[in-house]
Amino acid sequence: MSSRRGFLRNILAGTGVMASAKVLSAQEMDMSHGMQGMKMKGVKKSEHADASRMLVETPDVAQLPWRIDGSVKEFHLIAEPVKQEIFPGRVVDLWGYNGSAPGPTIQVNQGDRVRIIVDNHLPEATSMHWHGFEVPNEMDGAPGSSQDPIPPGGRFVYEFTLHQEGTYFYHSHMAMQEMMGMIGAFVMHPKQAYRPRVDRDFAIILQEYAILPNITVPNSMNMEFNWLTFNGKAGPATTPLIVRHGERVRIRLINLGMDHHPIHLHGHQFVVTGTEGGRQPEPTWGPGNTVLVGVAQSRDVEFVASNPGDWMLHCHLPHHMMNQMSSNVGPMTRRNGIPAGLEMERGMGMLRQGSATSEENGPSLGRGMGVGSTFEQRTTNSPLRARSPMQHQDMPGMQHQGMQMGRPEVSKDANSVPGFPQDAFMEGPMMAMDQMVDKPENFGLRPGWSGFMAGMMTFVRVLPPDKYDQIMERRKKQEGNKPMKIDMPGMEHKHE
Numbered sequence: 001m002s003s004r005r006g007f008l009r010n011i012l013a014g015t016g017v018m019a020s021a022k023v024l025s026a027q028e029m030d031m032s033h034g035m036q037g038m039k040m041k042g043v044k045k046s047e048h049a050d051a052s053r054m055l056v057e058t059p060d061v062a063q064l065p066w067r068i069d070g071s072v073k074e075f076h077l078i079a080e081p082v083k084q085e086i087f088p089g090r091v092v093d094l095w096g097y098n099g100s101a102p103g104p105t106i107q108v109n110q111g112d113r114v115r116i117i118v119d120n121h122l123p124e125a126t127s128m129h130w131h132g133f134e135v136p137n138e139m140d141g142a143p144g145s146s147q148d149p150i151p152p153g154g155r156f157v158y159e160f161t162l163h164q165e166g167t168y169f170y171h172s173h174m175a176m177q178e179m180m181g182m183i184g185a186f187v188m189h190p191k192q193a194y195r196p197r198v199d200r201d202f203a204i205i206l207q208e209y210a211i212l213p214n215i216t217v218p219n220s221m222n223m224e225f226n227w228l229t230f231n232g233k234a235g236p237a238t239t240p241l242i243v244r245h246g247e248r249v250r251i252r253l254i255n256l257g258m259d260h261h262p263i264h265l266h267g268h269q270f271v272v273t274g275t276e277g278g279r280q281p282e283p284t285w286g287p288g289n290t291v292l293v294g295v296a297q298s299r300d301v302e303f304v305a306s307n308p309g310d311w312m313l314h315c316h317l318p319h320h321m322m323n324q325m326s327s328n329v330g331p332m333t334r335r336n337g338i339p340a341g342l343e344m345e346r347g348m349g350m351l352r353q354g355s356a357t358s359e360e361n362g363p364s365l366g367r368g369m370g371v372g373s374t375f376e377q378r379t380t381n382s383p384l385r386a387r388s389p390m391q392h393q394d395m396p397g398m399q400h401q402g403m404q405m406g407r408p409e410v411s412k413d414a415n416s417v418p419g420f421p422q423d424a425f426m427e428g429p430m431m432a433m434d435q436m437v438d439k440p441e442n443f444g445l446r447p448g449w450s451g452f453m454a455g456m457m458t459f460v461r462v463l464p465p466d467k468y469d470q471i472m473e474r475r476k477k478q479e480g481n482k483p484m485k486i487d488m489p490g491m492e493h494k495h496e
């Protein structure tokens with residue numbers, strides 16, 4: 001599964017080469033000539049300097065290829081269950097499109113006539129809504145009102161002409177399916193290039209899931225979340241955005257879920273240049289470094305990468321910078337045999353039996369109100385035992401392959417400080433896994449960096465030319481080592 005996603009990862013090399021063209025057949029690449037300005041291969045940076053339509057990179061998410069049928073650009077989406085590795089070793093059961101959640105990115109030009117064939121390979125009905133599109137009502141994908149839901153095994157063909165421009169998205173309009181991952185980016189490139197032009201253009205989809213340890217299926221009824229993802233990956237498995245020092249960068253943020261996300265960039269000020277309704281007029285742009293991306297919204301931000309370094313880009317909600325939080329993880333690390341959670345019925349709403357966690361010891365997510373919420377736990381942070389299970393040298397079972405498992409630094413009198421521990425065993429050397437998430441884009445990061453990246457976190461790496469070239473060289477090598485993989489409409493889709 002992960003290897004497939006590797007092949008499909010959209011990578012734009014520094015030369016402007018669109019490596020995701022690998023997923024297009026030669027024939028389709030030929031066909032793509034109609035997409036003016038979106039060069040599929042071999043375009044030098046200088047040549048695309050004036051191109052109005054630079055392809056948007058969606059790190060860790062594939063591009064959806066298309067075929068030309070007369071004057072129509074035809075895409076094919078398959079709604080289906082997917083297995084997705086959101087974090088090293090954490091493969092979860094999501095619902096998505098064409099093998100991933102979020103689904104592949106669609107990119108078109110303003111004015112295009114577009115056909116999208118949607119096949120439903122889910123065990124229940126679905127619908128496909130084109131969020132914010134000004135299209136005829138019967139193409140809107142509103143189940144029950146504008147069309148019948150697409151039954152399992154069924155197909156619906158959407159076709160419309162797109163006169164808008166900006167950062168849009170597609171998603172299932174069945175609410176609970178949205179919480180299983182069913183969304184994808186839909187970029188409409190403007191006829192008239194935006195000014196000032198950018199050198200790099202990225203899109204990141206923000207999602208959240210409630211998945212208890214040892215369970216692989218999100219509880220879509222839960223209202224608290226413990227896995228927060230950028231493009232389907234939780235930090236440190238997210239792929240950094242690689243830019244050259246001095247480049248102008250656009251990042252398109254798209255949110256579909258239950259939470260709002262204040263996305264913060266280190267080291268730079270940006271301006272918000274677009275919303276889910278398209279480009280904003282320049283007089284409305286004001287400087288900031290945190291943009292609140294509400295549910296069902298998109299926000300485009302732009303900045304000049306003038307400050308070299310590896311800069312964090314992350315949601316600023318503290319719990320959204322964590323992985324797999326559940327209420328008994330804290331106590332579990334320092335107690336033995338105390339039933340920590342509540343029965344599953346109260347803890348997670350739906351799951352009652354058959355999970356790896358017992359009724360007595362079932363962990364629970366968060367605290368709060370509503371369906372799937374839990375009661376406040378009586379156990380608070382408590383003193384560490386003399387032989388804490390976290391002292392992994394005594395507990396060989398705690399050694400996770402590939403994890404660095406350094407020991408956190410705590411003061412001698414730590415246990416006497418009210419509130420300890422907070423981050424001591426949640427972040428830092430114990431969580432470092434640099435090797436497990438090794439990839440070209442991470443090359444040269446400070447050793448141990450991965451111990452501090454979780455949830456909705458990634459980097460914008462603003463690199464001087466030599467470091468930039470080193471990473472691009474590694475990218476090229478990695479791509480070269482992979483077998484060619486064609487993923488085109490009409491071909492059988494493999495679950496891996």
Ligand SMILES: [Cu+2]
Nearest residue numbers: 261315317320
């Ligand atoms: Cu958030």
